[in-house]
Amino acid sequence: MAAASIHRNEKVAMTLLFIVLGMTGLAFASVPLYSLFCQVTGYGGTTQVSSGPKGIIDREMTVRFDSNVDRGLAWSVKPARAVTDRIGASETVSYTATNLTNRPITGMALFNVTPENAGYYFNKMECFCFTEQTLQPGETVEMPVTFFVDPELDQNHDLDTVHEITLSYSFFASDQEGS
Missing domain, CATH: 2.60.370.10 (Ctag/Cox11)
Structure with a gap:
């Protein structure tokens, strides 16, 4: 039971790490992507x-x-x-x-x-x-x-x-x- 709990905790930790890394990547990419969107559509x-x-x-x-x-x-x-x-x-x-x-x-x-x-x-x-x-x-x-x-x-x-x-x-x- 303890091994299953450790494995589950590792999966949760890895999932959270990927979410944090993905959100960080999106934060850096959001400004150029938004600028491109605005230039193409005239938005804003x-x-x-x-x-x-x-x-x-x-x-x-x-x-x-x-x-x-x-x-x-x-x-x-x-x-x-x-x-x-x-x-x-x-x-x-x-x-x-x-x-x-x-x-x-x-x-x-x-x-x-x-x-x-x-x-x-x-x-x-x-x-x-x-x-x-x-x-x-x-x-x-x-x-x-x-x-x-x-x-x-x-x-x-x-x-x-x-x-x-x-x-x-x-x-x-x-x-x-x-x-």
Whole structure:
């Protein structure tokens, strides 16, 4: 009876160990898998990356810009002005960032689009958010974003009443040296 109890305890211990290892593996894999899911589906306002516009239609869309800076990043960031143009037209706007310290700081930006279901149709061809940015002490830089709203948005009847899209960036200090 004691041998059977020990064997049962070993099976339980091994099962629990595999569960812990599996959960740990899923925890590490969840961020890249979630990012991939969002990029493919546009979920959570994730924008698409595109090589160019696919045509222009008569419907207009206003794109507003927003910025938030984490307390750990000593930058001042001014968003671009709103743009109203026909859907499909390519636009380039610039955010302005200033390093408020006397040392170089490296930062990065995460973005989202609202309303979330419009994120799938918001395409960026060029964006400062694709790479980290290092600003020297007191430096001010223009950070361009080139984008268009895909005309296929007009075929999604859930978005018939949408006339404004907001592109929002959240800026954080990078883990790289210099930040």
